[in-house]
Amino acid sequence: MNMQSPRPAVRTTCPYCGVGCGILATPDGAGGLHVAGDPGHPANFGRLCVKGSALGETVGLKGRLLAPRIGGREAGWDEALDLVARRFSDTIAAHGPDSVAMYVSGQLLTEDYYAANKLMKGFVGSANIDTNSRLCMASSVAGHRRAFGSDTVPGLYEDLEGADTVVLVGSNLAWCHPVLYQRLAAAREARGTRVVVIDPRRTATCDIADLHLPLAPGSDAVLFNLLLAEIDRRGLVTETPDGLADALAAARATLPAATGLPHSALRQFLDLWCGSERVVTVYSQGINQSDSGTDKVNAILNCHLATGRIGRPGTGPFSVTGQPNAMGGREVGGLANMLACHLDIEDPAHRDAVQGFWRSPRMASRPGLKAVDMFRAVEEGRIKALWIICTNPAVSMPEADRVARAIKGCDFVVVSDMIARTDTTRLAHVLLPATGWAEKDGTVTNSERRISRQRRTLAPAGQARDDWRIIADVAARMGWPEAFAWDSPAQVFAEHAALSGVAGALGSDFDISDHAGITQAGYDALGPFLWPQSSRRRGGRFFGDGRFHTPSGRARMIAVTPRPPQPLSEAWPFRLNTGRVRDHWHTMTRTGLSPRLSRHLAEPFLELHPTDAARLGLVPATLAEVTSSHGRAILRVLVTDRVAPGHPFAPIHWTGETAPSGRIDALVDGLADPVSGQPASKSAPVAIRPFAAAWYGFAVSAHPITPGCDYWARATLPAGHQAELAGRGEPGDWADAARRMLGVTGDPLVVRDPRNGILRMAFIQNGRLSAALFVAREPAALSRSHVVAALGGDCRGDILAGRPGADQPDPGAVVCACFGVGVNTILGAIATQDLTTVEAIGKALGAGTNCGSCRPDLKGLLVSARARAVDLC
Structure with missing residues (x-):
């Protein structure tokens, strides 16, 4: 077989979390890639986590959707696109614009997102377009808009390295944003940065914590109200935002008992925060995924606004996003209650400006249905045509079984995806094959507002097409060819940038109009940059000058009255927390293709406190049946004191393709925050009992x-x-x-x-x-x-x-997935080579020297080895 010559490395961006790491992807000439971190990218400076390092193992044709399908049969593109356009047009004509909807994804590129938003809001005339980002950061968006008047992330990653104290709230940074964890760990080692972890679970991130606060689930707003009251008591209020008096009154009325923390630990936290001039408070899904998530966000923001610890180096609240382009989706108005370029869909002047720019026949005049309500409308038959792009809601939505039934019952369902078989593609009438990472060309925005290029490094698989192209082709067939007559993603990006200039003139924070005239050559060469980038303003931090995007120009503090999570009952006595594992991503359609990413944790599990396990008659490695009012799961039992009694934990990643009884979102209630519409994914009331396996x-x-x-x-x-x-x-x-x-x-x-x-x-x-x-x-x-x-x-x-012979080593379960180093190998080396530090393990075995995510596990093995040695003595 003739092999193609290897090509030079291509600078691109990782498709996993919101850190937005730069990658050097080198095609091997045989359809594969060698992947390495890009030392020149300011998000990661060459670092990669194990998922990013394994990206080369996830490309190829395995499991790919290679041609359009209609009713299960292969079809041509023209037939499939004609059908989609006709069915959507007929549905709109018969039932109105709000009878159709799109559900999209934070894994789309900005150009894809822009095309979908333009089609729905400006040409269909409905805001029924929402995104799976609703499930991860909508509460942060709502909190930002209430406090700042705009969905603006104030700070930069470098603030983690410039802070005196970094507080991590509901964020297992070590597993979910490993490269930021590495940057923070390095800062702690180099300059003594103090780290506080606030989380009911003892996670891997606690490995670098000077203080871990295992607060009672749902009591985050209580804790930050107590902090605000202490700030006031100590005379540290230096600013006068709107709403200050009411916010302080609500804070003073908050009682500490709800946190479940001892007085000494609470006092230590208050002293650390108040005594540090430079504080960064990082928060993630543990805050956002709550039925009072927006209030929790604002309770955090209140403390920074009152003290002026925002917009200056080493200070500020910092929302870290879960998906690679959740931020890009926010910038193009991908949420049902937003308009492009951070404009307000409920503001007539903003709507008129966008409609005038698009020259569109109509414009959505009110917010559309948010994710939970959207699928309820599908279930009730109010939405009759649904287009799902680059996401798997039959697994990832709360009440997942109910959502799957709703999709199955919808009159017409289109799914654009790169994977042929998922829980959602099985329910579609039409499947459209989309390009995947390494085949796509466009931009993404990371958690610090940095826009980077994702560049094509491999040819599209089969007949796969870019999502922006598919959307534009359908729009043309629906009667709007001129408005969607793009020939490349560079043209889409240029239009997006030009619209941002219109938005900037209206006062929007998002303005990248410097790129409105970008050429194909300029787009090809575009390096990472922070927005805004316009004649008005360039990059940097926001709000250090005390000016905000509110009518008064001042920030708004919100009076927060903490609300407890939904109550438990005799029928449902446990509160289930859900989240991610270190080496997998979302519903594993990509990470599941990599053999090494399953070596650490290969099946769904339930972390259960020893007292709960003993009471239920569950022992390690047996199976537990977990039920709620919405669904059922069977999970492997992992008994650990990392979780509190009554508060088990289970990961979200397994599906009908990988472990059908482990679909954890089938258990989660659709209860959502009334402001943001974000579901409460971390507090599902459940019952647990042994699964009686023969x-x-x-x-x-x-x-x-x-x-x-x-x-x-x-x-x-x-x-x-x-x-x-x-x-x-x-x-x-x-x-x-x-x-x-x-x-x-x-x-x-x-x-x-x-x-x-x-x-x-x-x-x-x-x-x-x-x-x-x-x-x-x-x-x-x-x-x-x-x-x-x-x-x-x-x-x-x-x-x-089932075991190696006496002359063969047994490496044991994999701890370091980067280098495939097993637990027995590590324990053996600790014992025989007298290894006493994580660094010594790394020097001897390589473990922990790449992405660093396993370093907490290595430290735990050192502790257990020392304890075993003491017992033997």
Whole structure:
């Protein structure tokens, strides 16, 4: 086979979290990529987390949607686009503009987002376009707008390195924004930056905390009201924002007991915050994902506004976003209650200005339906045509089962995606193949307002097209070809930049009109830059001059009366917290393609406090059945004091494709913040009980695994696939069941121990291990790393031992995914080489020297090794 010559590295941007790391992507000439951090990008200076480092493993054709499909059959682009345009046009003609909707994604590029927003609000004439960013940062948007008069992020990443104290609230920075965590850890090491972590869980981020406050879930606004009252008591109020007196009165009326914190810890926090001139308060989903999230945001902002600790180096509130282009979506008005370029959809002058710029036939005159309400309208039949782009709401929305039923019942559903099989694509009438990261060309904006280019490095897979192009083609067929006559994303970006100049003249903070005349060559060469970038203003921080985007020009403080989360009951006695794991992303359509990203945590789990586990009769590695009034999940039990009694935790990533009984958002109520519309994803009332499994299993196969049992979770391996399994009833013929499940033929090697309920099978083809199944009455006890490593290799019957022989090392479960270093390898090195620091482990094994996300785990292993040594003495 002739190999193409490798091409030079392309500067592009990571498609995961809102840090917006720069990447050097080098095509290998065979359809793959080598990925490295870009030392010249100001967001990461060459650092990458394990997910970013593994991006090269996620490109290719596996699982891709390669051609349009109508009703399950392959179709041509013209047929598919004609159908979409006709059905949307007919629906609008028969039922009005609000009978159609678009649900889009913070993973779209800004140019894609702009095209979708322009089509819906300016040409369809409805604001029924919302985004999965509603689920992660809408409360921050609402809080900003109430306090600042605009959705403005005041500060910069470098403020983390210039602060005396950094407070992390509801943010597991080590796992969710690892590169910012690395920057903060480096600042702490270099200049003694003090770090406070406020989180009911003891997360990996606590590894660098000088103080961890495990406050009662939902009491964040109480804590910051107490801080505001203390600021006032100490005479530290230096500013006079609007609403100051009312905010102080509400703060003074707040009682500390609701935090659940001891007086000493509360006092230590108040002293740290008040005693530090330069304070940055970083907040994320633990604040936003609440039915009172906007009030929590404003309680934080109040403290910075009252003290003037905003807009100056090393100071300010800082919302870190969960998606790569949540900020870009906000800039183009991608939320249902916003207009392009941070303009107000409820302001007639703003609407007229945008409509005049677009020369559109109509303009949405009021906010559209936010995500939860949008899918309720789909369920009720008020929305009759729905276009979902680059997201998986049948898994990620609260009340996910209900949402899936609503989508399935909708008259006409279009899904644009790069993946052929997801919980959502299975429900569509029309599937449109979209380009994915490495095939797309456009811009994204990170959490500090830095716009960067995402550049095409690989040719589109199959017939995939860019999302902006698909939207423009549908718009042309609906009767508006001139308004969407772009030939490149550079032209879309130029139009967006020109519109921002109109917005800037109206007083908007978002103005990048310096780029209104950008050429293709200029777009190709565009480097990362901070907005605004116009003749009026360039980059930097906002609000240091005391001027805000409110009618008075002053900031607004909000009187916050804290509200507790929804109450528990005898039927639902536990409050379930949800979130992310270190090595996976959203619904795993990308990270699930990388074998090494599943080595750390390969299945859904439930973190449960030891007292709860004992009361429920649950032991580690068994399964728990978790139910709410909306759904059910089965999760692996992980007993840990990292969570508080009564407050279990479960991750969000698993789907109908990877672990159908682990779809955690099926449990989450659709209760949303009344201001922001953001759902309360971290406080679902649930019940927990043991799942009565008759057997547990673990399987590997060189072929796709089709489990067909009550519980399963599958993951990709370098040489095939693995699955964790469990069932209530056993098959009559295990060998036959194994062949169907593992996609193999022939007779297996078998070991049986009927008395102990143990059954082990290995399928050998041409002397190599093709598949293996391990079954027991208890959770399967074996070295999974050994079995996984044996798949596809030379094999004898001793594989059925499930463990390496005495002469073979067993690395154990992977701790460092960057370098594949297992727990047994690390513990062995600690013992034999007398390693006493994380740095020493890194020097000996490499673990912790790349992305650094495993460093808290390494520190924990050092502690446990020391404790074991003391016990032996």
